[in-house]
Each structure stands twice: as C-alpha cells, then as structure tokens.
Amino acid sequence: MTISTEKELSDFVATASGPLCVRGGNTRGMVQDGTPLSVAKLSGITLYEPGALTMVAQAGTPVATVQKALAKENQRLAFEPMDYRGLIGSKGTPTIGGVFATNTSGPRRISVGAARDFLLGVRFVDGQGAIVKNGGRVMKNVTGYDLVKLMAGSYGTLGVLSEVSFKVLPRPExxxxxxxxxxxxxxxxxxxxxxxxxxxxxxxxxxxxxxxxxxxxxxxxxxxxxxxxxxxxxxxxxxxxxxxxxxxxxxxxxxxxxxDVSAFHGVDGDIWRVSCKPSDAPALAAAAGGAAHLLDWAGGLIWLRMPEGCDLRGRLGAFDGHATLIKASRSTKERLGMFHTESKGVAKLTAGLRARFDPRGVFNPGLMDAAA
The missing domain is CATH 3.30.70.920 (Lrp/AsnC effector binding domain/regulation of amino acid metabolism (RAM) domain)
Structure with missing residues (x-):
C-alpha cells in the first residue's frame, strides 16, 4: 500500500488486519513478512528557515531533495548519512524519514553526533492509527524530547513517521x-x-x-x-x-x-557492521578470522565482509558493543537475525515500549528480534 497523506496513513493503519511491512525508499535490505506499506509518496519540504538552521519535511522526501535545497543555502546534513544502495544492491530512493527511522549516521558522527541528535520533532502514526505530534521546530523546544529520540533508530517498529523537523548546519569553506x-x-x-x-x-x-x-x-x-x-x-x-x-x-x-563503504560494493559474502569501543577494534577484527574490514569512527565502527552464512557474533563472542547484519541472504538474516541480542533488561523495556506504541504488533514484526 502506498499512501500520499497523513490521513490516509492513519486510516490504513487503523483498519489493518495483519502485519505491515513499513518502508520508505526500500534501500536497507530489511526482510520480514507483511503487507507492504510505503510512505514514499508522502513527500515534500514543508518548511525551511536557513537563518534558523531548521527544516521540516514529510517522511518520504528523498534525501537528494533535502540536500539540494540545503546546498542552495550553503548548508548540509551535518551527520553525513550514508547511502546503503551500493552496499546492498538496492535501486530504491533514500528518504529523510528512513534516515531518522534508522538513525543513519556517517563518518562525521564522531565530531557532531548522530542523526538523532539533530532531530527536533516528529509526527507519526502509532499502531492504532492515532496521529501523534512530539517535539518542536527549534532547539529550545524540548517538549517530548525523549520521545523524539526514541523514534530515531526504531526502524518503524513503534510508529510510522509522517513528518520530521531537524537541525542543519552551514557547509564549511x-x-x-x-x-x-x-x-x-x-x-x-x-x-x-x-x-x-x-x-x-x-x-x-x-x-x-x-x-x-x-x-x-x-x-x-x-x-x-x-x-x-x-x-x-x-x-x-x-x-x-x-x-x-x-x-x-x-x-x-x-x-x-x-x-558509503564503497570498497564492499558488488562483492561476494555477507556484510556486517560492528559498533564497539575503539580500543577493542583490532582484537575484534582479528577474531573475525582475517576477514576484509574497514575501520571508521576512529575504530568505534568496523565494517566486515564475511563468508556467506557465517555467524560473526559467534566468532566475536561477548564484547562491549553490537554486530548488525547488513547484507545477507534472506535465510541467513532469518537464521541469525539482523540485530544483536538485547540484554534482559533492555529487552524488557523494548517489549514494554512496543506494547505501548503498537499493542496489536502490526509494525515490522520480528524485524529487530535477534533471530527468527
């Protein structure tokens, strides 16, 4: 289902009788069952105030559209979101809602912060079809600040973003x-x-x-x-x-x-993304068994190319961080899970949040579970 207005989105979710597979530009290789729900046509910049370093856009707005508008004012998305298309072989179109829903942040994260640190406000539809507005359009407006942060990186499991407001920064000379x-x-x-x-x-x-x-x-x-x-x-x-x-x-x-991790575009094998303490990176890379890898974030982020179907988490063992499976066959993702196993305490909090925001369990069910 493709919707073009927030009201259509609300009505569709409210009447959904089964799982929904929430999508923006479909550029991140997520796999799960359910009726496709795309917000790609919910698009357009609704407010841009260069002097206030603030932009508001509907969730399906292409990232390229946002970047083009910012470039005219010599501004940019400071957190440098990566483009996953070459890595996973997708022909989709990255959207600004997808960037914030997945908290996609690039190399500059170590100096300016992650995507969620620039998110000022959100509008979204919860699991019962209610339209929720939280946060504001300027940095001093901190109403609902924690909820805004919560939506960033939730991968559409708590609600479907319909609009985001965010801070931008000047482009350096x-x-x-x-x-x-x-x-x-x-x-x-x-x-x-x-x-x-x-x-x-x-x-x-x-x-x-x-x-x-x-x-x-x-x-x-x-x-x-x-x-x-x-x-x-x-x-x-x-x-x-x-x-x-x-x-x-x-x-x-x-x-x-x-x-964009261009070194791993079009290669064989599975692609993993490991977040860790920088000081642990050399040992973790070695534990991966000599796999091809790249370090970013001064060592806090490791990209690895592993043999197809390899359980990297099993090789690494327990460490202070997490390993996310980015590119692999559907069977491998279902067997290993895209995301790392949560601790018992975090898992309990996660379950409580999902029960509150999506009591019917219709949004991307199973996506963020550690394994099928």
Missing amino acids: TQASLVLHGLTDTDAVAAMSRAMGSPFEVSGAAHNPKSEQSVLRVEGFEDSVSYRIEQLKSLLKNNAPEMSVLDSKASAAFWDTQR
Missing part, C-alpha cells in the same frame, strides 16, 4: 585530510585516538588495513584547515613514518567512498 601510511590496525587506532583527543577538531578518522592508510579529516576556513593539518603532522610524527595530504577535492571524494 573547505576541507583537507592527513593520510598516515603503513600502520597496522593497532597502530592506526592509537594514532586516530591521539588525533581525536587533540584540540584540532578532527571530523573524520578512518583506517583501511588493505591499503595501510589511516585518514584524518579537518574542515573549516582555509587558513584554519592548513594550520590544523600542520599541527596534526607534528603531533603524529612518531606514530607514522610517512604522511601525505589530500586536498579539498580529493578529501571530499575519499570521504564519500568511506561514508
């Missing part, structure tokens, strides 16, 4: 990246950690073990960027024997590929 060559995972994490702890405002920190390149991004006014690059060189001279610098154009191109 320029950027550059310092590349450290020849580092192991352990040495790269140490260098990235040192850079992130410095006063030089690093906005991206990634490592590619295959090329043995660790890349640190700085953004801002041109003089400031040049100064901070030189300071980082001095700071890290004992961490890396060889360094080079990517200019603005090359830096932007690198971070686009890093954001």
Whole structure:
C-alpha cells in the first residue's frame, strides 16, 4: 500500500488486519513478512528557515531533495548519512524519514553526533492509527524530547513517521585530510585516538588495513584547515613514518567512498557492521578470522565482509558493543537475525515500549528480534 497523506496513513493503519511491512525508499535490505506499506509518496519540504538552521519535511522526501535545497543555502546534513544502495544492491530512493527511522549516521558522527541528535520533532502514526505530534521546530523546544529520540533508530517498529523537523548546519569553506601510511590496525587506532583527543577538531578518522592508510579529516576556513593539518603532522610524527595530504577535492571524494563503504560494493559474502569501543577494534577484527574490514569512527565502527552464512557474533563472542547484519541472504538474516541480542533488561523495556506504541504488533514484526 502506498499512501500520499497523513490521513490516509492513519486510516490504513487503523483498519489493518495483519502485519505491515513499513518502508520508505526500500534501500536497507530489511526482510520480514507483511503487507507492504510505503510512505514514499508522502513527500515534500514543508518548511525551511536557513537563518534558523531548521527544516521540516514529510517522511518520504528523498534525501537528494533535502540536500539540494540545503546546498542552495550553503548548508548540509551535518551527520553525513550514508547511502546503503551500493552496499546492498538496492535501486530504491533514500528518504529523510528512513534516515531518522534508522538513525543513519556517517563518518562525521564522531565530531557532531548522530542523526538523532539533530532531530527536533516528529509526527507519526502509532499502531492504532492515532496521529501523534512530539517535539518542536527549534532547539529550545524540548517538549517530548525523549520521545523524539526514541523514534530515531526504531526502524518503524513503534510508529510510522509522517513528518520530521531537524537541525542543519552551514557547509564549511573547505576541507583537507592527513593520510598516515603503513600502520597496522593497532597502530592506526592509537594514532586516530591521539588525533581525536587533540584540540584540532578532527571530523573524520578512518583506517583501511588493505591499503595501510589511516585518514584524518579537518574542515573549516582555509587558513584554519592548513594550520590544523600542520599541527596534526607534528603531533603524529612518531606514530607514522610517512604522511601525505589530500586536498579539498580529493578529501571530499575519499570521504564519500568511506561514508558509503564503497570498497564492499558488488562483492561476494555477507556484510556486517560492528559498533564497539575503539580500543577493542583490532582484537575484534582479528577474531573475525582475517576477514576484509574497514575501520571508521576512529575504530568505534568496523565494517566486515564475511563468508556467506557465517555467524560473526559467534566468532566475536561477548564484547562491549553490537554486530548488525547488513547484507545477507534472506535465510541467513532469518537464521541469525539482523540485530544483536538485547540484554534482559533492555529487552524488557523494548517489549514494554512496543506494547505501548503498537499493542496489536502490526509494525515490522520480528524485524529487530535477534533471530527468527
């Protein structure tokens, strides 16, 4: 079912007699049974105030439409949402509602925060068809703040977003990246950690073990960027024997590929996303059995390409973080579950929230369960 108004969405959910498979642009490879419910036609920017750094858009608005409007005012989505299409082989269209529903955040998350940190207000339809409005359109309006945060990352299991209001930021004048060559995972994490702890405002920190390149991004006014690059060189001279610098154009191109995990586009095997403590990343990557991997968020995020059907969680064992299965066959996702097993306390809270917002259990049932 494709709807084009919030009222249609409300009426459809209220009269639904079975599970609903909630979708925006269908770009994230989620698998579960149910009647398809798409909000892709619930689209359009309803308010944009560049001076207030605020935008309001219907949930089905393409991310590209949002970015185009922001670019005209020299602004951007600061949390740098990744595009999953190349990774999972989807031909869909990413939507702004999908970005916030999945809390999709890119490399800049380590410096500015996640998508949920920019979400100001939401309108959504709950599991009984009621239209709920929460939050506001400016940062000082914190009414229902926790509920706004709750919807971000809920993957459509608590309600179907119909409209989102969010904060945007100015686009910096320029950027550059310092590349450290020849580092192991352990040495790269140490260098990235040192850079992130410095006063030089690093906005991206990634490592590619295959090329043995660790890349640190700085953004801002041109003089400031040049100064901070030189300071980082001095700071890290004992961490890396060889360094080079990517200019603005090359830096932007690198971070686009890093954001979208382009190195794993069109490859065989399953793709996993592991969130962890940066200091644990080298050991976790090793425990994966020598699989191809990339580090982001200064080591706090690991992308891994594993053999088809491999239980990565079983290989990693218990650790402080979680492993999400992003790309795999339907049978593998059903067997292993897309999401990590929740602790008993968190699982109890989750069940309570679902019972409150979706008492009939119609929204994406089973999607966020650890395994079928």
